[in-house]
Amino acid sequence: DGGITQSPKYLFRKEGQNVTLSCEQNLNHDAMYWYRQDPGQGLRLIYYSQIVNDFQKGDIAEGYSVSREKKESFPLTVTSAQKNPTAFYLCASRLGGAAEQYFGPGTRLTVT
Amino acid sequence: KQEVTQIPAALSVPEGENLVLNCSFTDSAIYNLQWFRQDPGKGLTSLLLIQSSQREQTSGRLNASLDKSSGRSTLYIAASQPGDSATYLCAVILWSIGNEKLTFGTGTRLTIIP
Numbered sequence: 333d334g335g336i337t338q339s340p341k342y343l344f345r346k347e348g349q350n351v352t353l354s355c356e357q358n359l360n361h362d363a364m365y366w367y368r369q370d371p372g373q374g375l376r377l378i379y380y381s382q383i384v385n386d387f388q389k390g391d392i393a394e395g396y397s398v399s400r401e402k403k404e405s406f407p408l409t410v411t412s413a414q415k416n417p418t419a420f421y422l423c424a425s426r427l428g429g430a431a432e433q434y435f436g437p438g439t440r441l442t443v444t
Numbered sequence: 445k446q447e448v449t450q451i452p453a454a455l456s457v458p459e460g461e462n463l464v465l466n467c468s469f470t471d472s473a474i475y476n477l478q479w480f481r482q483d484p485g486k487g488l489t490s491l492l493l494i495q496s497s498q499r500e501q502t503s504g505r506l507n508a509s510l511d512k513s514s515g516r517s518t519l520y521i522a523a524s525q526p527g528d529s530a531t532y533l534c535a536v537i538l539w540s541i542g543n544e545k546l547t548f549g550t551g552t553r554l555t556i557i558p
Contacts, residue, residue, distance in 0.1 A: 338487075365546075374448070374533070374548035375488075382544070422487055433478060433535075433546070435487040 335359065336436035338423050343441045345417075353408045353439045355423035364406035365424040365433070368392060375422065381406055382428075410441065417443045446471045448536055450549035458557050461524050465552050467517040467534035475539040479508050479519050481530040482551070488533065491519070524556045 336357045345351045357364065363382045367375040377390030381400040395414025400406055406425075410417045423436040447470045457463050467477070476495045480488040492501045492508040494517070500509040507520040517534055531551040538545040 336487075363544075372550065374550045375535075376548075377546060380544070388543075420485075424488075432490050432493045434490060435480075437487045438485075440485070 336423060336425055336434060338421075338436040338439050340439060341437065343439055345441070345443050347443055348412045349443075350412060351410050351417075351441065351443075353410065353421055353423075353441070355406045355408065355436060356404055357406075357423075357425045357434075357436075358404060359425060359427070359434065360403070361425035361434075362403070362428040363426040364400065365426075366390075366396070366398065366406070366408045367422045367424065369420040369422060369438075378408065378421075410443075417441060446474075446536060446538065446545070446547045448534060448547050448549040450532075450534060450552050452552060453550070454553040454555070456555040456557055457524055459524060459526060462520065462522050463524055463554075465519040465521070465532050465554070467519070467549055469515045469517075469536045469547070471536075471538070472512045472515050473538065474512065474536045476537050477508075477510055477517050478535050478537065479506075479517075480533045480535065482533060483530050491532075521554075526556045526558050529554055529556045 339354045365380040366378040376392050379398040381387035397409045422438045424433050426433045449468045478493045479491040482488050494501050494510045505522040510517045531553045533551040535548045
């Protein structure tokens, strides 16, 4: 079954701790993305990567970090520097160019 | 700065009716536009992608149109069913090699009343 997996579905952390969200795809897509979704707001782009070993900041990259060591994987680390980390995080991928974008099921992060 | 607006924010219609969801954007220099649905607590499911050179795309009971000059797209749902209840989002895409930008609307929450 081809698709995008995100784990875990729910994640709870104490304030001040870093946490890494997993995103894996077996679609052979070149580009991968991380978004954040908050109630009443549209999705906001955190980071994206169009090719392995390269990534660019999106609109709200502060307090987040990523890596793209493999084509299939694009983990997102939410650092303690992120002021309001509680949100729904969505990973997406695209074959290339401006092709259709596909999303994973999301991870809901709660930081207390 | 590209802004994407979806009005209304919520819509309720009786089952069986046809309906139209709206998406407007401020910068007409888009590469393409994509419509998604999102069920509560879930990821986004792609419905239709319209390239900037296209006027419309169809998939089953769904038809999406694009008018770049006026900065508008519509998603038409025919013969609505309770299973169509979800939030519908549009996203406009600006793209060039090495650079891309997706901007999402805040969505229309659709409820189909049985």
